[in-house]
Amino acid sequence: MLNSEIGLRDLVDNPKSIFYLLGQEDKDELQHHISLSHYKKNEFIYKEGDKPNGFLVLIDGKVKIFKEGVGGREQIIRMTKPLGLIGYRALLGDETHNGSAVTLEESLVCTISPDFIFNRALKNTDFSFKIIRKLSRELGFSNARTVTLTQKHIRGRLAESLILLKDKYGFENDGTTLKAFLSREDIANLSNMTTSNAIRTLSTFASEKVIAIDGRKIRILDANRLERISKLG
Amino acid sequence: MLNSEIGLRDLVDNPKSIFYLLGQEDKDELQHHISLSHYKKNEFIYKEGDKPNGFLVLIDGKVKIFKEGVGGREQIIRMTKPLGLIGYRALLGDETHNGSAVTLEESLVCTISPDFIFNRALKNTDFSFKIIRKLSRELGFSNARTVTLTQKHIRGRLAESLILLKDKYGFENDGTTLKAFLSREDIANLSNMTTSNAIRTLSTFASEKVIAIDGRKIRILDANRLERISKLG
DNA sequence: TAGCTTTGATGCTATAAAACATACAGCGAA
DNA sequence: TTCGCTGTATGTTTTATAGCATCAAAGCTA
Numbered sequence: 001m002l003n004s005e006i007g008l009r010d011l012v013d014n015p016k017s018i019f020y021l022l023g024q025e026d027k028d029e030l031q032h033h034i035s036l037s038h039y040k041k042n043e044f045i046y047k048e049g050d051k052p053n054g055f056l057v058l059i060d061g062k063v064k065i066f067k068e069g070v071g072g073r074e075q076i077i078r079m080t081k082p083l084g085l086i087g088y089r090a091l092l093g094d095e096t097h098n099g100s101a102v103t104l105e106e107s108l109v110c111t112i113s114p115d116f117i118f119n120r121a122l123k124n125t126d127f128s129f130k131i132i133r134k135l136s137r138e139l140g141f142s143n144a145r146t147v148t149l150t151q152k153h154i155r156g157r158l159a160e161s162l163i164l165l166k167d168k169y170g171f172e173n174d175g176t177t178l179k180a181f182l183s184r185e186d187i188a189n190l191s192n193m194t195t196s197n198a199i200r201t202l203s204t205f206a207s208e209k210v211i212a213i214d215g216r217k218i219r220i221l222d223a224n225r226l227e228r229i230s231k232l233g
Numbered sequence: 234m235l236n237s238e239i240g241l242r243d244l245v246d247n248p249k250s251i252f253y254l255l256g257q258e259d260k261d262e263l264q265h266h267i268s269l270s271h272y273k274k275n276e277f278i279y280k281e282g283d284k285p286n287g288f289l290v291l292i293d294g295k296v297k298i299f300k301e302g303v304g305g306r307e308q309i310i311r312m313t314k315p316l317g318l319i320g321y322r323a324l325l326g327d328e329t330h331n332g333s334a335v336t337l338e339e340s341l342v343c344t345i346s347p348d349f350i351f352n353r354a355l356k357n358t359d360f361s362f363k364i365i366r367k368l369s370r371e372l373g374f375s376n377a378r379t380v381t382l383t384q385k386h387i388r389g390r391l392a393e394s395l396i397l398l399k400d401k402y403g404f405e406n407d408g409t410t411l412k413a414f415l416s417r418e419d420i421a422n423l424s425n426m427t428t429s430n431a432i433r434t435l436s437t438f439a440s441e442k443v444i445a446i447d448g449r450k451i452r453i454l455d456a457n458r459l460e461r462i463s464k465l466g
Numbered sequence: 467t468a469g470c471t472t473t474g475a476t477g478c479t480a481t482a483a484a485a486c487a488t489a490c491a492g493c494g495a496a
Numbered sequence: 497t498t499c500g501c502t503g504t505a506t507g508t509t510t511t512a513t514a515g516c517a518t519c520a521a522a523g524c525t526a
Contacts, residue, residue: 067376069384070466077376093369098377128361135368136326142375143300143310144331149383150425151302154513184474192383194514199475215474215522233303387483417504427484432505448504 006060006082008036011110016083017057018134021126033116037109045101045109046087052097054111056086061107062169062180066189067099075149076190077142079104079168079180085134091117092131104182149192152233158201159230161191162211166220174219181216205229239293239315241269244343249316250290251367254359266349270342278334278342279320285330287344289319294340295402295413299422300332308382309423310375312337312401312413318367324350325364337415382425385466391434392463394424395444399453407452414449 011034012019012027019030036059039045045056048068063080065087077099080086090097091114121127148160162178169179182190188198202218205211210226212219220226244267245252245260252263269292272278278289281301291313298319299309310332313319323330324347354360381393395411402412415423421431435451438444443459445452453459 067380069380070386070389073384075380075383077379089369089372092365093373094366095370095373098373122362122365123358125356125358125361128358128365129355131365132325132355132361132368133327135365135372136322137328139322139368139372139375140326140328140331142372142379146310146375146379146382147300147302147308149379150308151306153303156303183472195474196476196515197513199473203475428504429485429506430483432503436505 008034008059008110010083011057011059014083018083018085018127018130019121021130022121022124026120026124029120030112030116033113035111037111039103039107039109041103041105043103045103046097048097048100050097052087052091052114054113055088055091055117056101057110057112058082058084058086059108059110061109062104063101063107063109064104064186064190065099065101074189075192076186078138079165079190081168088131089135089138092135104180104186148233152230154191154193154197154201155204155229156231156233157191157193158187158198158205159226161187162218162220162226163230164190166223171220176212176219176221178218178220183216241267241292241343243316244290244292247316251316251318251360251363252354254363255354255357259353259357262353263345263349266346268344270344272336272340272342274336274338276336278336279330281330281333283330285320285324285347287346288321288324288350289334290343290345291315291317291319292341292343294342295337296334296340296342297337297419297423298332298334307422308425309419311371312398312423314401321364322368322371325368337413337419385463387424387426387430387434388437388462389464389466390424390426391420391431391438392459394420395451395453395459396463397423399456404453409452409454411451411453416449 006014011017012022012030014020019027022030039061045063046052058080060082063084063086064076065078065080066074066076068074086101086109087097122131149157152160165178165180165182171177172179184199184202185195187202188195191198193201202211202213205226206213208225210220210222210229212221239247244250245255245263247253252260255263270278272294278296279285293315296313296317296319297309298311298313299307301307319334319342320330355364382390385393398411398413398415404410405412417432417435418428420435421428424431426434435444435446438459439446441458443453443455443462445454
């Protein structure tokens with residue numbers, strides 16, 4: 001059962017939403033162009049090669065976007081949290097999806113019609129500008145990822161992924177437990193390594209007291225050290 | 234000496250230029266916001282960490298954009314041809330440059346003031362939209378690169394790079410010689426491998442009659458086979 | 467509950483690619 | 497001319513990590 005901190009209302013009310021800056025008239029119009037979909041854990045929202053059918057905003061849950069590579073091996077490109085955008089790149093680029101989106105937990109996704117986006121939202125230069133800024137930053141992130149995933153060694157890549165998870169989802173109330181419970185396979189796919197090596201390296205980090213592991217719960221004990229491992233490569 | 238096929242005039246006259254769709258009034262105004270810089274081969278246009286000081290368009294020459302990774306090892310993120318944009322991501326994302334730009338040959342670069350871009354061009358929704366489309370596609374490209382550079386084996390990565398060069402710069406009049414004369418080191422940095430391995434693998438391709446090498450001149454003899462090597466990983 | 471499947475953990479082996487070493491050709495400077 | 501310097505080429509060694517096998521524990525389901 002979803003116990004959402006964020007509801008559909010936040011789509012226009014929450015300053016973190018990209019639609020927050022629209023005028024009231026556009027916000028009212030928006031209501032006529034949205035639909036809401038519910039997904040169970042591990043369900044596909046779209047698949048690589050699909051034609052985008054809308055501008056998607058995650059309302060609640062967690063979603064991974066990944067690409068299939070050589071031999072079907074998947075690389076997680078990014079992960080989304082509530083009010084994050086999904087599949088907008090393909091829609092705005094007028095291309096098919098170049099990655100697949102799968103829920104990591106039960107999720108709520110809001111679909112906004114392409115018509116509203118292209119004929120209404122993007123006519124607003126503030127909105128366009130916000131999209132441009134978002135795309136620019138994500139491109140910067142992607143370029144940086146390309147370099148770290150190719151050049152860092154396995155420990156550095158794993159450390160970077162853990163920091164990424166921390167930055168994206170934050171901690172539980174205890175201030176150390178990551179608020180994301182991924183399988184070892186997903187952690188591996190995020191870090192460009194095999195599942196075995198993800199497990200092995202997590203164990204090593206635990207034995208070095210950098211993290212503590214309890215099933216899928218990961219506690220970061222020494223964030224500075226983790227940062228150093230990541231920087232060092 | 235530059236013998237440019239493309240001149241400053243093309244900035245507004247050439248349909249391939251991003252400024253082509255501006256209205257005449259904006260085009261006239263643009264003239265007051267540009268300056269032209271000349272660079273010799275292997276000169277820095279900007280460095281990683283620099284604050285962007287304008288929206289740059291390559292008028293003539295070739296430029297590589299690369300990021301420094303672990304131990305100063307460089308990864309070429311992309312390359313530009315005339316009328317291509319340079320460093321626009323950082324400007325539009327309001328960030329510092331996350332990569333460096335260096336000329337591969339003598340080049341001419343046009344700088345457009347941020348003021349014109351933000352207060353004039355981006356107020357035009359068609360222009361904004363074109364930028365959005367460009368960023369979206371480049372982001373798709375970057376994501377795809379991340380996967381291939383991490384997952385493909387050395388032969389696949391090199392084959393992909395050669396195809397990339399072909400797609401970007403095309404062939405000489407003979408229809409087989411790549412119109413880009415990179416050092417082995419640059420080819421290696423484009424393909425995420427060491428210089429030794431780039432040289433070795435190029436030699437192997439040559440012995441397999443997939444390509445022919447004569448110094449920096451590379452002729453693609455069997456494009457289909459190259460494509461297969463790239464796809465196979 | 468038992469049996470099946472999935473996930474996590476660990477050791478071993480094979481191998482791709484980096485690192486290192488060396489050689490040589492071309493080129494500009496002294 | 498000789499001396500370095502840079503770029504290219506190639507052989508050898510070392511190392512990181514993928515791949516595989518095995519086992520334990522947990523979770524599911526019939």
